[in-house]
Amino acid sequence: MDFGNIIYLIAVIGYFIYQISKNRKSGQSPEGTEQEGETPSRPTTFEDLMREIREAQNPEAARPKPQAPKPEPVYQDRRYQREEKADDEISYYDGAYEKAKSAAQKAVPISQIDFSDVGPDSIEPVKKKKVNRYAELMKDPQSVKDAVVLSEIINRKHF
Known part of the structure; x- marks a missing residue:
């Protein structure tokens, strides 16, 4: 480890010691920084009040209806025989x-x-x-004239 990493580790350890001492002075444990539930300082809004009133008027609507369990499909083991196509060959x-x-x-x-029919005449x-x-x-x-004409026809010269 070089010198910069050692200073960084000392600073981090010092920060944690400072946080622990600060929490002990204010009367809180270091693990209990988060409170369970809602905070009491939260102001009640108009929407929250309306929601509470509607729930009080219609308690049945707030409860979800129980859903009927879906029946599981029944699977049957079927064994199929392959039909082999008859090959023509x-x-x-x-x-x-x-x-x-x-x-x-x-x-x-x-x-x-x-073998009496065997011989040069029978072929x-x-x-x-x-x-x-x-x-x-x-x-x-x-x-020769016909041969020259035919050779010219067969061996055409393309322009």
């Missing part, structure tokens, strides 16, 4: 394992299959791919 595959098993059992064994011809006619025009060396 689940319903689609429902029983698929059993169906595949029964189909395998009903199938003809490999030993009974006739179906593969369909030709449809070729883009503009690609054919670009590749054909005889139609």
Whole structure:
């Protein structure tokens, strides 16, 4: 602690000693500085007098009416079962394992299959791919004029 704090503490202690000695001289205890109830030196106002007269005339109005106790709501435990929505995909595959098993059992064994139709003649011809006619025009060396026109149309120059 520095010197300023020590002086401050001495001043505070001196103030409390002064207050205690002052209260003992006037006949009051240090704890009883506050009086209970109203002070007798308080003057009566016109509003206070009117309030007392009204209370004397209507004593029932001054008393609050007892309120009926509110009934507490009754709670019941209800257990709800959640309805699970049937998923379309689940319903689609429902029983698929059993169906595949029964189909395998009903199938003809490999030993009974006739392989006489196997050979190059039994293979179906593969369909030709449809070729883009503009690609054919670009590749054909005889139609250079058409190829130049098409290339100009496709590769436009924006101004």
